[in-house]
Amino acid sequence: MSIPFEHLQWMYETMVKIRTYEERLVEAYAEGKYPVFNIGAGPVPGEMHLAAGQEPAAVGICVHLKPEDTVTAPHRPHHHAIAKGVDLRRMTAEIYGKATGLGKGKGGHMHLFDPATKFSCGGIIAAGMPHAAGAALASKMRGKDWVAVAFIGEGAANQGAFHETLNLAALWKLPLVVVIEDNRYGISVPKALSTAVERNDARAAAYGIPGYYVADNDVLEMYRVSREAVERARRGEGPSLIEIETYRYLGHFQGDPEVYRAKEEVPGLREKDPIRRLREHLLAQGVAEQDMAAWEARAKAAVDEAFAFARDSEYPAPEAALEDVFAASEV
Amino acid sequence: MATELKQRLLTGNKAMAEAIAQEMTRDPSVFVMGEDVGRYGGIFGATEGLYEKFGSERVIDTPISETAFIGAAIGAAAEGMRPIVELMFVDFFGVCMDQIYNHMAKIHYMSGGSVKLPLVLMTAVGGGYNDAAQHSQTLYATFAHLPGLKVVAPSTPYDLKGMMISAIRDDNPVLFMFHKSLQGLGWMAPIDAAVGHVPEEPYTVPIGKARIAREGRDVTIVAVQMMVHHALAAAEQLAAEGIEAEVIDLRSLVPLDRQTIVDSVRKTHRLLVVDEDYLSYGITAEVAATVAEQALYELAAPIRRLAVPDVPIPYSRPLEQFVLPNPDKIAAAVRQLMAEG
Numbered sequence: 001m002s003i004p005f006e007h008l009q010w011m012y013e014t015m016v017k018i019r020t021y022e023e024r025l026v027e028a029y030a031e032g033k034y035p036v037f038n039i040g041a042g043p044v045p046g047e048m049h050l051a052a053g054q055e056p057a058a059v060g061i062c063v064h065l066k067p068e069d070t071v072t073a074p075h076r077p078h079h080h081a082i083a084k085g086v087d088l089r090r091m092t093a094e095i096y097g098k099a100t101g102l103g104k105g106k107g108g109h110m111h112l113f114d115p116a117t118k119f120s121c122g123g124i125i126a127a128g129m130p131h132a133a134g135a136a137l138a139s140k141m142r143g144k145d146w147v148a149v150a151f152i153g154e155g156a157a158n159q160g161a162f163h164e165t166l167n168l169a170a171l172w173k174l175p176l177v178v179v180i181e182d183n184r185y186g187i188s189v190p191k192a193l194s195t196a197v198e199r200n201d202a203r204a205a206a207y208g209i210p211g212y213y214v215a216d217n218d219v220l221e222m223y224r225v226s227r228e229a230v231e232r233a234r235r236g237e238g239p240s241l242i243e244i245e246t247y248r249y250l251g252h253f254q255g256d257p258e259v260y261r262a263k264e265e266v267p268g269l270r271e272k273d274p275i276r277r278l279r280e281h282l283l284a285q286g287v288a289e290q291d292m293a294a295w296e297a298r299a300k301a302a303v304d305e306a307f308a309f310a311r312d313s314e315y316p317a318p319e320a321a322l323e324d325v326f327a328a329s330e331v
Numbered sequence: 332m333a334t335e336l337k338q339r340l341l342t343g344n345k346a347m348a349e350a351i352a353q354e355m356t357r358d359p360s361v362f363v364m365g366e367d368v369g370r371y372g373g374i375f376g377a378t379e380g381l382y383e384k385f386g387s388e389r390v391i392d393t394p395i396s397e398t399a400f401i402g403a404a405i406g407a408a409a410e411g412m413r414p415i416v417e418l419m420f421v422d423f424f425g426v427c428m429d430q431i432y433n434h435m436a437k438i439h440y441m442s443g444g445s446v447k448l449p450l451v452l453m454t455a456v457g458g459g460y461n462d463a464a465q466h467s468q469t470l471y472a473t474f475a476h477l478p479g480l481k482v483v484a485p486s487t488p489y490d491l492k493g494m495m496i497s498a499i500r501d502d503n504p505v506l507f508m509f510h511k512s513l514q515g516l517g518w519m520a521p522i523d524a525a526v527g528h529v530p531e532e533p534y535t536v537p538i539g540k541a542r543i544a545r546e547g548r549d550v551t552i553v554a555v556q557m558m559v560h561h562a563l564a565a566a567e568q569l570a571a572e573g574i575e576a577e578v579i580d581l582r583s584l585v586p587l588d589r590q591t592i593v594d595s596v597r598k599t600h601r602l603l604v605v606d607e608d609y610l611s612y613g614i615t616a617e618v619a620a621t622v623a624e625q626a627l628y629e630l631a632a633p634i635r636r637l638a639v640p641d642v643p644i645p646y647s648r649p650l651e652q653f654v655l656p657n658p659d660k661i662a663a664a665v666r667q668l669m670a671e672g
Contacts (some may be wrong), residue, residue: 102443107442113446120442136406138410141389164399165396324442326481327447328502
C-alpha cells in the first residue's frame with residue numbers, strides 16, 4: 001500500500017500536535033492543584049482525560065475524512081477533535097471555561113461541540129454511537145456520501161448502545177465506522193476482566209459487518225484498514241468496526257494513582273512510541289530531518305497560540321449560566 | 332339558509348397524524364422513526380396513514396432499540412433533519428433515558444447554543460385500562476423536571492394537531508405526550524373527549540400557553556390531559572350545586588404558563604390541582620408552589636392536591652380506579668375546599 005506523502009505528513013504533524021497539546025494540558029491542569037490534589041482548583045478544573053499515546057487511532061482514520069463527515073467521541077476526546085480539525089483556540093478556551101470557548105464555558109473538556117467541523121463528544125460511554133448513526137442516516141436520506149465515525153473505548157463495547165447501534169447501522173446499511181480504542185483499561189479494569197471476547201472486532205460478525213483489528217498502535221495499519229472502512233461507507237455498503245490496540249500513557253484521569261498497572265508498563269509502551277515509529281518511517285522514506293522539524297514547529301506554534309488564547313480570554317458573566325437552555329424559536 | 336358552524340370531527344390520533352403528514356409534505360427534512368410506526372401506523376395510531384403516503388424511507392420502522400433510534404434522532408437533528416421519534420409507552424423511558432436526559436436535553440446548552448436539536452419525541456401516556464405499573468404511567472414531572480426539554484401534553488384533538496405542528500417547527504427537542512384514552516382508538520373505551528373539531532388547514536397552537544377550558548368564579552382547577560376532562564365533568568356536577576369552577580388545561584408543562592394559573596387564582600381565591608401522575612414532587616407541587624409564591628394571600632382556603640397517591644399504578648380494576656382521580660373525587664375535593672373558606 002502506498003500512502004500519499006501529504007497524508008504521511010499530515011498524520012505526523014497532527015500526532016505531534018496532539019501529543020504536544022496533551023503534554024501541555026498535563027502542566028496546565030496541575031497548576032494550582034497541589035500539594036494536596038484538589039480537582040476543582042486551578043485554571044483547568046474538573047476531570048481531565050488525556051490521550052497521549054492514542055494518537056494513531058484518531059489520525060489514521062481522520063486523514064480519510066472530509067469536512068462534511070461527522071465524528072463523535074467519548075470523554076477522552078482531544079485527539080479526535082484535533083484530528084477532525086476543531087478550532088484549537090476555541091477548544092482550549094472551552095477547557096479553560098472561558099466565554100470564547102466552543103460552548104461558551106458550559107461544556108468543558110468532555111463536552112466539546114463544533115458544528116463547523118461536525119465534531120461532538122460526551123461523557124457517557126458509547127452514547128455517541130447512536131448520534132453518529134443518526135448523522136449517517138441523515139447523510140443517506142439526503143443522498144450524500146458523507147460518513148460518520150464514532151470513537152469509543154474498549155470498555156464501551158459492553159454497553160447496550162454499542163450493540164443496539166451496530167444492529168441498527170448494519171440493518172440500514174448506514175455509512176458508519178466505529179473505532180474502538182483498546183487502551184487496555186476501562187478506568188482500572190483490564191479488558192480481560194470486562195470483555196468476554198479477546199478482541200472486539202470479533203463482534204462485527206454478530207452484525208454481519210466487516211471487523212478489523214489493528215495491533216500494536218500501528219498508525220500505518222490504522223490508515224490502511226480505515227481507508228477500506230471509510231470507502232465502503234462512502235460507497236453506501238454499510239458500517240464497519242475497527243479495534244485498535246493503543247496505549248494510554250497517562251492515567252484514566254489526571255490524578256489517577258494507577259495502582260492497577262505495573263510501574264514498568266508505561267515506560268515499555270513508550271519504547272514503542274507511535275510518533276517515533278512514524279518518524280523513523282518518514283526518515284526511511286527519505287524525508288529530511290529539517291522538514292519534519294518545520295512540521296513539529298508548526299504544530300507546537302498552534303498549541304502555543306491556542307493556550308495563549310485560552311488564558312487571555314475572559315470568563316463568561318455568571319448570569320450567562322441562564323442562557324442557551326433553549327434555542328429561540330419562531331413558532 | 333341558516334349559517335351553521337361546520338364541524339370537522341377527528342379523533343386524537345387522526346389529528347396527530349394529519350399534523351405530521353402536513354409537515355412532512357411541507358418540509359422534506361421531517362421524518363418519523365419508531366417501533367411499529369410504519370405499516371401498523373403506530374400502536375396508538377399517531378402515524379396512521381403516513382407509511383402509505385410517504386413510504387418506508389421517511390416513515391421508518393425501527394428495531395426495539397430505543398437507545399439507538401432515539402440517539403439516532405439526536406444525531407440526525409444535529410445535522411439539520413427534523414425527526415419525529417416515538418417512544419411507544421412513556422414507561423419504556425428507562426431503557427433510553429440517557430439519550431433523553433443527558434443528550435437530547437443538554438446538548439444545546441453544553442454547546443453554548445451552537446447545536447440545535449429540532450426533534451419531536453412523542454410518547455403515549457396514561458392509564459385507566461388495566462395495563463398495570465409498567466404501561467400506565469404519565470411521568471409528566473419526570474420529564475418536566477430536567478431543563479432542556481420542552482414538554483407538551485395536549486388534551487383535545489384541536490391542540491394535538493396544533494401543538495404537533497408547533498413541536499415539529501420548534502428548533503428545540505419537544506417531548507410530545509399524548510394520552511392513550513384521548514386518541515379515539517377503536518379498542519379503548521369510547522369517550523367524547525377523544526373526538527373534536529379539527530380544521531383541515533395547518534395551524535399552530537403555541538407551546539407554553541395554558542387554555543382556560545371553562546370559566547368560573549369560585550375555584551380554579553388546574554389539570555392536564557385526562558384530568559382536564561374529568562375536571563370539566565366535575566365542574567358540571569358542581570354547577571348544579573351552584574359552584575362555578577374554572578378549569579385550566581395546562582397543555583404545556585415546559586414552559587409552564589404560570590401567569591394564567593396565578594391570574595385565575597386571584598379571581599377565584601381557591602385552587603385544586605389534579606394530576607394523573609404521582610402526588611409527590613409532581614405537577615401538583617409545582618403549581619401549588621407557584622401560587623404560594625405569587626398569590627398566597629389571595630387564597631381563601633389552603634391549596635388542595637389530587638393525584639396518584641405515591642404507589643405504582645395497580646392492575647386490578649378496583650385498585651386502579653381507587654388511585655386514579657376521577658370526576659367524583661374532584662367534585663368532592665372542591666366541595667371540601669369550598670367548605671373551608
